[in-house]
Amino acid sequence: MNKFNSMFGQILQIFDKRDFLQAVRDTKAERASKGFTCWNQFVAMLFCQLGQAHSLREICGGLATCLGKLKHLGISDAPKRSTLSYANEHRPWQLYQKMFFHLLDKCQSAGRLHKRKFRFKNKLFSLDATVIELCLSLFDWAAFRQTKGAVKLHLLLDHDGYLPVFAAVTEGDVHEINVARELSFPKGSIVAIDMGYTDYTLYSRWTNDGVFFVTRQKGNAAYRVIAEHRVPEHRNILKDQIIELTGYYARKDCPHRLRRIEVSDEENNRTFVLLTNHLKFGATTVAAIYKDRWQIEIFFKAIKQNLKIKTFVGTSKNALLTQIWTALIAILLLKFLRFRSSLNWSLSNLVAMLRYNLFTYRDLWLWLDNPFEVPAMTPGDEQLMLAFR
Numbered sequence: 001m002n003k004f005n006s007m008f009g010q011i012l013q014i015f016d017k018r019d020f021l022q023a024v025r026d027t028k029a030e031r032a033s034k035g036f037t038c039w040n041q042f043v044a045m046l047f048c049q050l051g052q053a054h055s056l057r058e059i060c061g062g063l064a065t066c067l068g069k070l071k072h073l074g075i076s077d078a079p080k081r082s083t084l085s086y087a088n089e090h091r092p093w094q095l096y097q098k099m100f101f102h103l104l105d106k107c108q109s110a111g112r113l114h115k116r117k118f119r120f121k122n123k124l125f126s127l128d129a130t131v132i133e134l135c136l137s138l139f140d141w142a143a144f145r146q147t148k149g150a151v152k153l154h155l156l157l158d159h160d161g162y163l164p165v166f167a168a169v170t171e172g173d174v175h176e177i178n179v180a181r182e183l184s185f186p187k188g189s190i191v192a193i194d195m196g197y198t199d200y201t202l203y204s205r206w207t208n209d210g211v212f213f214v215t216r217q218k219g220n221a222a223y224r225v226i227a228e229h230r231v232p233e234h235r236n237i238l239k240d241q242i243i244e245l246t247g248y249y250a251r252k253d254c255p256h257r258l259r260r261i262e263v264s265d266e267e268n269n270r271t272f273v274l275l276t277n278h279l280k281f282g283a284t285t286v287a288a289i290y291k292d293r294w295q296i297e298i299f300f301k302a303i304k305q306n307l308k309i310k311t312f313v314g315t316s317k318n319a320l321l322t323q324i325w326t327a328l329i330a331i332l333l334l335k336f337l338r339f340r341s342s343l344n345w346s347l348s349n350l351v352a353m354l355r356y357n358l359f360t361y362r363d364l365w366l367w368l369d370n371p372f373e374v375p376a377m378t379p380g381d382e383q384l385m386l387a388f389r
Contacts, residue, residue, distance in 0.1 A: 007357050008050070009072040010364040011333060012043065014106070015099065017074075023098040029091045038095060040075045041087045045096075045322065049307050049330035052355055056081040056313050069359050088319035096325035103332045104165065110339035111161025117292065120281070122212070123189045124159040124289065126296040127197065129176045130304075132324075138315045144172035153309075153324065154179040157296045163335060164299065169324055177202070185211045190278065192293035200245065200254035207256045207277045214289045217260060217275040222247040226257060232284060238262040238271065240283045263287045303331050306351040341368035 005013070020039065024030055029038045044059050053059045063070060064078035118124060129152050134142050136149035144150035150172030158165045168179055177199050185191060187210035195216040206213055222245065229240035239262040245251045261274040261283050274290055281289075303309055307327040312320050338345050345368075353371055
């Protein structure tokens with residue numbers, strides 16, 4: 001007999017059922033429900049992500065063809081398309097947001113065992129946003145431009161394990177800086193941002209709060225040089241300066257002294273001008289911090305390429321948010337599995353191999369370490385083979 005649940009069932013066991021039921025009660029997600037539980041919906045939407053289902057038909061059909069394996073997932077029957085569609089449209093997406101943060105706690109605990117890239121003890125974050133384009137005729141509530149619809153996914157990435165610790169989904173015309181102004185960071189944190197977050201009032205507030213930022217300086221910024229630091233030899237640092245902003249509104253909004261660092265990118269034959277309020281780190285460290293900001297771009301690329309976040313199985317706002325938060329839960333699951341594995345999985349390979357083995361009866365944790373090893377047959381398996389000869 002098989003000793004293990006299906007691999008999909010073992011993945012679902014990562015979630016604490018008590019936390020899930022408490023989240024259901026907190027969000028009143030099962031109010032007036034008739035048989036189709038939130039757990040059924042959660043299993044179906046997670047299968048949409050890990051099984052790469054493109055439509056409600058594929059979700060329901062894929063689960064329906066699993067025969068008796070569904071009982072190991074905590075559900076008795078595959079959902080009907082109309083039932084799942086109604087649940088996605090009406091049940092609050094905040095349930096999935098709560099499960100995201102429950103899983104994040106487990107991922108952070110597992111990620112602490114991995115070595116940090118930087119030697120400093122400061123928390124390092126990257127903040128950015130990506131646009132998810134939508135068809136305006138289907139998603140008429142998400143008007144972005146005259147003929148296009150879109151939503152924007154705002155994300156804060158913790159560089160300890162490269163985990164998303166904050167996410168928000170807004171209409172596409174909401175500027176990133178509006179979300180950044182609502183965030184607060186622990187004292188001593190470093191936030192790496194791109195030039196789109198330029199806001200001198202925000203820079204001043206972070207400086208007063210003891211929060212550091214690293215960004216790129218705008219080409220039209222007016223400033224004067226207060227001091228010049230000696231640049232390290234045989235590095236790509238061209239200038240290291242202490243500056244003050246001289247523009248009337250810029251100086252009024254941010255009266256603090258800042259640091260301007262010119263970095264040569266020889267590979268692409270261009271020069272970056274970095275701006276930071278951290279006056280003590282070495283110039284090469286500041287440049288490395290901004291370079292590591294690219295990890296959030298890699299994160300956006302990974303979630304768009306490997307999970308269902310560009311095509312949606314529902315057109316209402318609630319259904320879309322439910323699917324996006326399920327994708328964020330799925331990416332945390334994949335990160336957690338990578339932390340627990342001794343094999344250096346690439347995210348795309350892990351997604352593909354899981355998709356092929358979701359309903360395979362194997363020990364998930366042994367499979368993660370050695371996916372190509374054929375498990376030894378038990379005596380019961382040998383007798384079954386002999387019976388068919």
